Amino acid sequence: MSQIATGLTNAAKSFGKVRAVDDVTLELRPGQVLGLLGPNGAGKTTSIKLLLGLLQPDRGRARLFGVDPRSREARMRIGVMMQIGEVPAVLTIDELVEQFRGYYPNPRPAGEAIELAGLGALRDRRAGKLSGGEKQRLMFALAICGNPELLFLDEPTVGMDVASRRTFWEGIRAFLDGGRSILLTTHYLEEADALADRIAVIDRGRVIADGTPETIKSRFSGKRIRCRTSLSPTTLLGLPGVRETGGSGASVELISETPERTVRALLDADAGLSDLEVIGMGLEEAFLSMTESPAGTEEMSA
Amino acid sequence: MSEIRMPSMTRISLTDTRLEILSLIRQPGYSLPSLLFPVMFYVFFGLVFNMGRGVHMPTYLLASYGTFGVIAPALFSFGVGVAVERAQGWLRLRQASPAPPLAYVISKTGVSLAFAAAVALLLMTLGALFGDVRLERLRWFWTFGVLVFGTIPFCALGLWIGMNVKGNAAPAVVNLLYLPMSLLSGLWIPIQFFPELMQKLAWALPPFHLAQLAFGAVGMPVQAPAWVSVSYLSVMTLVFGVASMRSFYREDA
């Protein structure tokens, strides 16, 4: 078995009966931004907690820089921004950043971290008096102030308006100067596309796609075909270009990457076919169709 | 990358303690009651309504309210504080940082010690100035030491509660422990006034033993030998201390 220096190898984690992470193998490579994309409950946060050593995998392995994520050696090289978190409300941005800097051997100047997070004007403001988006940026400042090589960002831009999201992306890009890496989770394909060099799509605790944004986007592009047919789901799945099938009874829905070829094959296979419709899908919609359908979630690792 | 010098635990603990104290000062609504309650009790029952017959009440109450007073910061600001930071996810962020968990505990204990010192100094000053409490110099120091370091076993208990009770339930749990335990340990009403069974029961309670040491320090007669109380409190510190540190390394505490 190949050893992943930084990442998860066949990791699994259950909470009681819930399989939060079923079987995830994910490698984080130096200098790369990996976007972990998936719907609610897909297992993104759990994967991050496994990587941070906050949770221990039931099966498989988590490693950071080849060592146990719980070691101080690993933790001094990473920065973390969790999805849920409140900071002590009565301390100021400056004080909190100073506190966190003190934990690291080679921290970034406080002013620089605060500037990168776009909080330069608010240094003396207490954390409790920040808006939601500003709080997120403070979390970002805390994550980068230790001068980490690897940054974990769990849904960093949730609750930000479009403008702050763009500013935040700028901060992330500035952080990247100098060969650092990021693992970023998000619901937004657009965000992953804007920031990531590589995207892994996770759904129900499994990685269902892993590749460059271009590959992922092309996989997710496709058309929806609806019709009434007597063909069985297995036959339909065997038609050229069909990625998945759905629908009930005689009324079915196919998602196809090559709709023209699929339609030709459909008509050849079922002379009695009726109510044919071909519908285009946007990127987001295609992504949703992929992660939400109960059937046909084949492995698509690149 | 040849030379990595990790910041020392002492430095981290000192910074954290400073910020903890700063937080306390900035939210007097939380810290003042813990400081003022024992003082108020002492002023009312020890100095104003001095009903002592036989014993010198201001001296007696210096020990018992002193004990009452130094337990509060350990359970409330420490114990509840940990529970809240855990619920808020702040603790998780710290756990993912390279700061050693022990530094977190040390800084919070430091704050409780400082708090306890303030309570002890206030009561001792009031007692000496207005209650005619007269102790040999060594006994003053001894009393101060017992009260201040006596907060440590309760820090261990507070930490354990903080690590094991849900954030919003912690204040209730702590109150349910603190008040009855103090009463049954004889911190409000001298234990001699209790029925015999309750007097025996008190031996099981931690504040009873700290109070015993404090009575000994101010030169009052005690029921439990000092070594019993010292052993009790040491074992308590050890048990809750170890259990809490285990909770720290437990998954996603």
Ligand SMILES: Nc1ncnc2c1ncn2[C@@H]1O[C@H](COP(=O)(O)OP(=O)(O)OP(=O)(O)O)[C@@H](O)[C@H]1O
């Ligand atoms: N501590 C826990 N106890 C029980 N179940 C949990 C726990 N943490 C996560 N789960 C469950 O595991 C699954 C995966 O959760 P996870 O938080 O990893 O999802 P996610 O991809 O981060 O979702 P979101 O986009 O909503 O943040 C969910 O079904 C969730 O309910």
Ligand SMILES: [Mg+2]
């Ligand atoms: Mg999540």
